[in-house]
Amino acid sequence: xxxxxxxxxxxxxxxxxxxxxxxxxxxxxxxxxxxxxxxxxxxxxxxxxxxxxxxxxxxxxxxxxxxxxxxxxxxxxxxxxxxxxxxxxxxxxxxxxxxxxxxxxxxxxxxxxxxxxxxxxxxxxxxxxxxxxxxxxxxxxxxxxxxxxxxxxxxxxxxxxxxxxxxxxxxxxxxxxxxxxxxxxxxxxxxxxxxxxxxxxxxxxxxxxxxxxxxxxxxxxxxxx
Amino acid sequence: xxxxxxxxxxxxxxxxxxxxxxxxxxxxxxxxxxxxxxxxxxxxxxxxxxxxxxxxxxxxxxxxxxxxxxxxxxxxxxxxxxxxxxxxxxxxxxxxxxxxxxxxxxxxxxxxxxxxxxxxxxxxxxxxxxxxxxxxxxxxxxxxxxxxxxxxxxxxxxxxxxxxxxxxxxxxxxxxxxxxxxxxxxxxxxxxxxxxxxxxxxxxxxxxxxxxxxxxxxxxxxxxx
DNA sequence: CTACAGAAAAGTGTCAACACTATATGGAAT
DNA sequence: ATTCCATATAGTGTTGACACTTTTCTGTAG
Numbered sequence: 001x002x003x004x005x006x007x008x009x010x011x012x013x014x015x016x017x018x019x020x021x022x023x024x025x026x027x028x029x030x031x032x033x034x035x036x037x038x039x040x041x042x043x044x045x046x047x048x049x050x051x052x053x054x055x056x057x058x059x060x061x062x063x064x065x066x067x068x069x070x071x072x073x074x075x076x077x078x079x080x081x082x083x084x085x086x087x088x089x090x091x092x093x094x095x096x097x098x099x100x101x102x103x104x105x106x107x108x109x110x111x112x113x114x115x116x117x118x119x120x121x122x123x124x125x126x127x128x129x130x131x132x133x134x135x136x137x138x139x140x141x142x143x144x145x146x147x148x149x150x151x152x153x154x155x156x157x158x159x160x161x162x163x164x165x166x167x168x169x170x171x172x173x174x175x176x177x178x179x180x181x182x183x184x185x186x187x188x189x190x191x192x193x194x195x196x197x198x199x200x201x202x203x204x205x206x207x208x209x210x211x212x213x214x215x216x217x218x219x220x221x222x223x224x225x
Numbered sequence: 226x227x228x229x230x231x232x233x234x235x236x237x238x239x240x241x242x243x244x245x246x247x248x249x250x251x252x253x254x255x256x257x258x259x260x261x262x263x264x265x266x267x268x269x270x271x272x273x274x275x276x277x278x279x280x281x282x283x284x285x286x287x288x289x290x291x292x293x294x295x296x297x298x299x300x301x302x303x304x305x306x307x308x309x310x311x312x313x314x315x316x317x318x319x320x321x322x323x324x325x326x327x328x329x330x331x332x333x334x335x336x337x338x339x340x341x342x343x344x345x346x347x348x349x350x351x352x353x354x355x356x357x358x359x360x361x362x363x364x365x366x367x368x369x370x371x372x373x374x375x376x377x378x379x380x381x382x383x384x385x386x387x388x389x390x391x392x393x394x395x396x397x398x399x400x401x402x403x404x405x406x407x408x409x410x411x412x413x414x415x416x417x418x419x420x421x422x423x424x425x426x427x428x429x430x431x432x433x434x435x436x437x438x439x440x441x442x443x444x445x446x447x448x449x450x
Numbered sequence: 451c452t453a454c455a456g457a458a459a460a461g462t463g464t465c466a467a468c469a470c471t472a473t474a475t476g477g478a479a480t
Numbered sequence: 481a482t483t484c485c486a487t488a489t490a491g492t493g494t495t496g497a498c499a500c501t502t503t504t505c506t507g508t509a510g
Contacts, residue, residue, distance in 0.1 A: 055280030063229040090311035
């Protein structure tokens with residue numbers, strides 16, 4: 001009666017964990033046979049898990065070539081935050097229009113309870129849920145979520161998290177309660193744009209990225225999609 | 226030396242074609258063994274292709290349950306267009322800021338050449354390319370592209386395509402040439418929002434969706450994620 | 451006739467072996 | 481020493497068989 005976890009799910013989580021801890025370095029190769037042995041499964045489930053991770057953008061791979069973990073640099077994060085800026089903006093706009101008074105009240109109370117830090121990301125997830133748009137919710141909470149987690153885990157977790165984020169969240173929630181969708185969207189976009197700017201400064205200051213890639217010497221045919 | 230097509234790619238395209246033509250009806254079941262026989266391959270490649278299609282949102286599936294083709298209704302399309310509205314807006318904003326004068330000039334000329342209709346979607350793709358944000362480009366041109374194509378193919382292709390889209394495209398391109406990023410974004414968002422409104426009218430008028438699902442009777446345990 | 455339980459059938463998940471491709475190795479020619 | 485080619489090795493792609501779960505079928509009790 002449990003949601004029936006298959007081996008692919010286990011291996012998927014396992015590989016993601018290995019990425020988080022750095023057991024698989026960013027940009028490092030991902031060997032099917034090794035992983036199969038590691039998890040005591042056949043190569044089949046590993047292949048499917050790798051393909052799923054590929055779909056989430058965490059692993060890159062071309063036919064007959066070894067798979068590599070994604071090499072997250074600051075530029076990539078900036079692009080992700082640019083995408084988040086507009087989507088989170090639309091998310092809060094729709095949520096402001098669609099959420100019930102009760103739901104909004106609940107959200108405010110829960111946020112008050114949780115305290116300033118701790119579960120900052122939860123606010124964004126709750127808003128995405130309230131948007132009523134499942135595709136936006138999936139994009140923010142599933143697809144981009146893994147990339148953000150991975151980056152924060154491997155980059156010292158400082159980047160992206162900021163001091164006055166909590167105050168900005170309060171501003172957004174107030175705009176939502178006032179049912180001012182346009183304002184809420186503007187505030188949210190500014191909220192995320194500020195994080196993007198922090199990344200931009202990081203990029204200007206430090207040319208060498210977070211990656212711990214053991215850059216292999218390029219082989220003849222490797223310049224392929 | 227070719228980009229090395231694997232059987233998974235072939236089957237992926239084949240299944241997508243079957244969805245476009247309606248050989249697999251929307252919401253219909255997708256049987257691994259049948260498809261394997263159809264394409265003269267083993268079930269392995271089929272499984273991986275199905276998983277890839279699942280990643281693109283074209284097929285839904287839970288462990289040990291039969292896979293089903295997505296059942297695209299108007300509500301789903303509205304949600305996709307809401308997402309597109311904000312992302313295409315950001316896309317054109319970034320493109321206006323980042324594209325070179327030469328690239329922009331080229332884009333204008335190509336659009337003039339192509340005539341009013343024909344390759345309307347190409348403009349959006351070119352702009353996404355010019356945004357310099359690979360994640361936005363991938364979202365618009367890869368992930369959402371398949372869903373749009375499928376919907377247009379199976380819904381009589383009328384919805385989403387509008388008469389004065391070409392004029393609106395010209396407006397956007399003019400704003401880009403004037404390097405007015407804010408205006409370009411506003412125009413693009415309005416451009417797509419108009420399509421969303423058309424869908425909204427469709428939803429109000431016609432409660433019965435496009436789907437040709439042969440709704441199977443619910444089984445005991447099927448209420449699962 | 452309907453509802454339920456158990457057995458049969460169909461379908462999905464997993465595995466281990468084999469086929470194909472890319473990478474690494476070693477030697478010959480320059 | 482360096483470059484090139486042939487060969488060996490490692491790794492990925494594919495397959496068919498088997499294990500597990502779901503779905504359907506069938507008979508029985510109410």
